[in-house]
Amino acid sequence: xxxxxxxxxxxxxxxxxxxxxxxxxxxxxxxxxxxxxxxxxxxxxxxxxxxxxxxxxxxxxxxxxxxxxxxxxxxxxxxxxxxxxxxxxxxxxxxxxxxxxxxxxxxxxxxxxxxxxxxxxxxxxxxxxxxxxxxxxxxxxxxxxxxxxxxxxx
Numbered sequence: 001x002x003x004x005x006x007x008x009x010x011x012x013x014x015x016x017x018x019x020x021x022x023x024x025x026x027x028x029x030x031x032x033x034x035x036x037x038x039x040x041x042x043x044x045x046x047x048x049x050x051x052x053x054x055x056x057x058x059x060x061x062x063x064x065x066x067x068x069x070x071x072x073x074x075x076x077x078x079x080x081x082x083x084x085x086x087x088x089x090x091x092x093x094x095x096x097x098x099x100x101x102x103x104x105x106x107x108x109x110x111x112x113x114x115x116x117x118x119x120x121x122x123x124x125x126x127x128x129x130x131x132x133x134x135x136x137x138x139x140x141x142x143x144x145x146x147x148x149x150x151x152x153x154x
Contacts, residue, residue: 002150003110004048004055007082010142012135017106045081083109090114095127106131 007013046062049055087095091114099105113125126147128140 003084003112003147004082005050006143006147006150007108007110008048008050009146010139012139013082013108013130013143015106015131015134017104017131017134081107083107085109085111086113087111088114091116092125092127095125097129106134 046055046059049058083097095111095113097109097111108131109127109129111127113127115122115124117123126144128143130140
């Protein structure tokens with residue numbers, strides 16, 4: 001939730017290159033995509049809601065629908081999405097994302113790794129892959145600072 005809230009507050013994370021190669025700056029990004037662990041694996045897209053209760057209710061419904069599905073249903077996300085993944089088993093120092101160049105893909109991809117404790121402080125690797133024509137390190141830095149601030153409020 002805090003990662004989506006952070007991205008939602010930085011308009012550059014909502015910029016995209018559309019399938020017709022036009023660029024749209026700062027549109028609202030309302031969906032997040034993630035992979036759920038099931039016997040067959042599954043992908044799911046969830047709408048972002050600024051308040052946690054609404055997000056949790058919608059996410060619970062979506063996860064239940066995916067759990068009750070009988071096969072692997074390809075997800076359709078549209079162009080207004082951030083792809084999230086989590087590999088909580090790995091304390092990585094770098095992560096690369098698979099990509100198909102047969103279609104335009106400017107969606108930010110944010111991955112989280114294994115949380116560890118070092119000298120009494122919790123640490124977690126985060127990998128952020130963005131389209132450099134739409135944002136740069138400055139905007140990623142803004143995201144990281146805001147995300148850390150929101151985590152510190154817990």
